Amino acid sequence: MKQDFTLHTHTKPFDGQDDEYAMIKAAKQNGMKTIGFSNHFIVHPDICKTDFYPFAVFGGYQSIYNSNFEDALFYFKKHYDILEQYAAQNSQDNIQILRGMEMDLFDTRRWYNGYMHTINTLKPDYIIGSAHLIEYGKKLCNIHDIKKAPADVQDKMLMAYWKKVQWLAKSGMCSCLAHIDLPARVNLGTDEKWAEVEQQTVDIIAENKIPVEINTAAYKKSVFPHPLPRIMKMCADKKVPMFLSDDAHKASQVCRDFDKAKKYADCFGVKLVSLDKVL
Numbered sequence: 536m537k538q539d540f541t542l543h544t545h546t547k548p549f550d551g552q553d554d555e556y557a558m559i560k561a562a563k564q565n566g567m568k569t570i571g572f573s574n575h576f577i578v579h580p581d582i583c584k585t586d587f588y589p590f591a592v593f594g595g596y597q598s599i600y601n602s603n604f605e606d607a608l609f610y611f612k613k614h615y616d617i618l619e620q621y622a623a624q625n626s627q628d629n630i631q632i633l634r635g636m637e638m639d640l641f642d643t644r645r646w647y648n649g650y651m652h653t654i655n656t657l658k659p660d661y662i663i664g665s666a667h668l669i670e671y672g673k674k675l676c677n678i679h680d681i682k683k684a685p686a687d688v689q690d691k692m693l694m695a696y697w698k699k700v701q702w703l704a705k706s707g708m709c710s711c712l713a714h715i716d717l718p719a720r721v722n723l724g725t726d727e728k729w730a731e732v733e734q735q736t737v738d739i740i741a742e743n744k745i746p747v748e749i750n751t752a753a754y755k756k757s758v759f760p761h762p763l764p765r766i767m768k769m770c771a772d773k774k775v776p777m778f779l780s781d782d783a784h785k786a787s788q789v790c791r792d793f794d795k796a797k798k799y800a801d802c803f804g805v806k807l808v809s810l811d812k813v814l
């Protein structure tokens with residue numbers, strides 16, 4: 536059976552390049568019965584003071600980072616209104632539209648309160664948990680900052696990364712997890728010495744029955760998607776529920792390489808789960 540849903544997509548004015556309509560059209564053309572939108576929900580008071588923020592400004596995707604919840608709520612409200620309007624005007628359409636978000640978790644009372652207020656206001660259909668950012672030495676870092684760090688610091692940062700993924704899995708705050716081996720995107724953490732903490736993480740994911748995506752965006756630069764084979768095997772052994780994600784940032788990327796990733800899953804004996812098992 537071919538997977539007939541896609542949940543990991545990004546649009547304008549977040550860091551996607553196309554609007555909601557173009558993405559829905561592409562999903563329909565690819566035979567999807569459901570498309571979910573999962574723009575970034577990344578709110579932290581110090582986000583504009585980080586080393587990576589100027590790169591975001593330069594690249595024109597700074598709108599995914601917010602230093603306060605009001606701004607994030609404003610953008611999400613507008614985006615969700617468009618999705619609801621589309622669904623109301625196209626009720627004959629045979630595609631279901633879901634309102635999701637890709638969320639980064641932070642460990643402060645203020646963050647939790649702001650997040651809960653946002654969730655209670657927006658009532659999203661699902662939440663994808665991601666660890667794009669880690670806190671190290673009181674600084675927020677992304678995978679490129681980890682890549683630039685000296686070797687001993689790099690190891691500590693990578694460990695902080697895996698602890699964050701574990702925390703996401705245990706938090707009960709997300710429907711599923713994205714690209715669990717994100718540092719692999721910049722060739723980090725691929726060494727065999729990381730297998731132990733990876734296994735520990737997969738065990739926690741399995742215990743909490745959190746579905747994990749097979750993210751095909753990685754095919755741009757690698758012969759494998761996320762997760763890489765070592766973690767895929769662990770997920771298969773522990774029967775972690777898995778599904779395909781395109782992490783589409785434009786319409787032409789909707790459902791990208793789903794056939795290839797399905798074969799990849801087959802190689803490990805991973806049976807992809809249905810939509811109701813992810814939500």
Ligand SMILES: [Zn+2]
Pocket residue numbers: 637665667713714
């Ligand atoms: Zn992501």
Ligand SMILES: [Zn+2]
Pocket residue numbers: 543545637713782
């Ligand atoms: Zn994403």
